[in-house]
Amino acid sequence: MAPPVLRVGLIGNGTVGAAFASALDANHERLSQRLGVRVRLVQIAVRTPDRHRDVLPGVRVHDDAESLANDGGIDVVVEASGDLAASQWLRRVIARGAAAVSANKLAIASDRALLDALARRHPLLHCEGAVAAALPIVRALRDSLDGEEIHDLRGVLNGTTTFILTQLERGACFDDAVAAAQEAGYAESDTSTDLSGRDAAAKLAILATLAWRRPVTLDEVATRGIDGNIVDVVRVACDHGSRVRLVAEAWEEDGLQLRVAPKILDAADPLARAEDVINVVAVQSALAGPLTWYGAGAGGTRTASALLGDVLAASRALVGTHTGRIAA
Numbered sequence: 001m002a003p004p005v006l007r008v009g010l011i012g013n014g015t016v017g018a019a020f021a022s023a024l025d026a027n028h029e030r031l032s033q034r035l036g037v038r039v040r041l042v043q044i045a046v047r048t049p050d051r052h053r054d055v056l057p058g059v060r061v062h063d064d065a066e067s068l069a070n071d072g073g074i075d076v077v078v079e080a081s082g083d084l085a086a087s088q089w090l091r092r093v094i095a096r097g098a099a100a101v102s103a104n105k106l107a108i109a110s111d112r113a114l115l116d117a118l119a120r121r122h123p124l125l126h127c128e129g130a131v132a133a134a135l136p137i138v139r140a141l142r143d144s145l146d147g148e149e150i151h152d153l154r155g156v157l158n159g160t161t162t163f164i165l166t167q168l169e170r171g172a173c174f175d176d177a178v179a180a181a182q183e184a185g186y187a188e189s190d191t192s193t194d195l196s197g198r199d200a201a202a203k204l205a206i207l208a209t210l211a212w213r214r215p216v217t218l219d220e221v222a223t224r225g226i227d228g229n230i231v232d233v234v235r236v237a238c239d240h241g242s243r244v245r246l247v248a249e250a251w252e253e254d255g256l257q258l259r260v261a262p263k264i265l266d267a268a269d270p271l272a273r274a275e276d277v278i279n280v281v282a283v284q285s286a287l288a289g290p291l292t293w294y295g296a297g298a299g300g301t302r303t304a305s306a307l308l309g310d311v312l313a314a315s316r317a318l319v320g321t322h323t324g325r326i327a328a
């Protein structure tokens with residue numbers, strides 16, 4: 001008998017969404033074998049469907065993300081639109097008992113209900129791709145370190161600012177470094193979310209929510225970004241063998257403290273290893289001691305890896321609801 005089918009709907013078919021669709025297509029047989037059910041992409045919602053008509057045969061492309069989220073025929077909704085309205089779609093998906101997978105840090109970190117679901121480890125909400133692409137930091141905090149007491153968490157979480165700071169270290173001026181980040185496809189034409197520190201603050205809010213098990217919103221993070229004034233600080237730091245990075249950190253001190261700001265890092269600091277679009281996350285916990293994650297924190301294929309893992313986790317939660325028993 002053919003195994004049942006899990007139907008996937010995708011919102012957004014840009015850098016991340018398209019990489020996910022093609023990774024799902026390429027790995028479809030293997031994933032289906034691992035899950036014991038077939039996984040099939042059935043719908044894609046975008047803003048301008050005409051530009052995406054030739055995606056994959058048999059996949060319906062339209063411009064109504066809300067109807068996709070509400071569609072009872074879709075079991076797993078993967079959201080990679082970047083639209084702030086996505087928080088409503090994700091809530092709706094979970095409320096109707098389907099699974100939601102999102103790479104959209106800003107939508108999640110602005111929505112208390114979604115953060116609350118994350119803090120409670122809701123089995124139908126997954127967002128590994130929202131923080132540091134494929135670095136498995138979301139799942140590590142959510143599952144592996146779930147029994148732990150986290151003392152502090154620090155990260156270089158924004159690839160665009162790290163790329164710019166790396167260019168400044170190599171002698172570029174600020175405007176040229178920003179232009180190089182845009183040319184390399186790391187920075188959007190509107191760089192404000194990255195440069196202001198808001199992108200890193202959203203990622204920190206998600207990680208702190210998981211680490212301290214209570215909803216931490218983006219607005220709770222004291223945030224300062226970088227601008228042209230950072231150039232002199234970078235040069236002085238370089239002269240002393242140090243580095244400047246936009247550091248996101250959360251720690252306990254008279255309550256939970258949350259901050260994103262440029263910091264001068266000693267060369268021996270694990271965060272100082274972040275170069276170009278490499279992200280680094282360091283966690284200090286009661287039993288495990290210091291732990292560090294290091295790797296590419298941006299890019300369509302990297303993020304698609306995280307989304308595939310999330311689709312499997314979400315699908316297992318759905319399938320397990322029906323077939324979760326094991327023989328004695």
Ligand SMILES: NC(=O)c1ccc[n+]([C@@H]2O[C@H](COP(=O)([O-])OP(=O)(O)OC[C@H]3O[C@@H](n4cnc5c(N)ncnc54)[C@H](OP(=O)(O)O)[C@@H]3O)[C@@H](O)[C@H]2O)c1
Nearest residue numbers: 012013014015016046047048065080081082103104298299
């Ligand atoms: N790029 C990365 O390296 C990276 C890494 C990790 C996480 N993320 C996150 O992943 C998300 C997507 O990023 P991206 O770089 O893939 O963006 P992108 O290339 O700009 O693609 C966005 C896609 O979403 C669609 N879209 C936007 N608003 C929509 C709406 N209201 N309804 C339906 N579709 C909508 C767009 O449709 P059209 O094509 O028709 O305009 C486009 O296909 C963002 O939340 C981002 O923060 C990105």
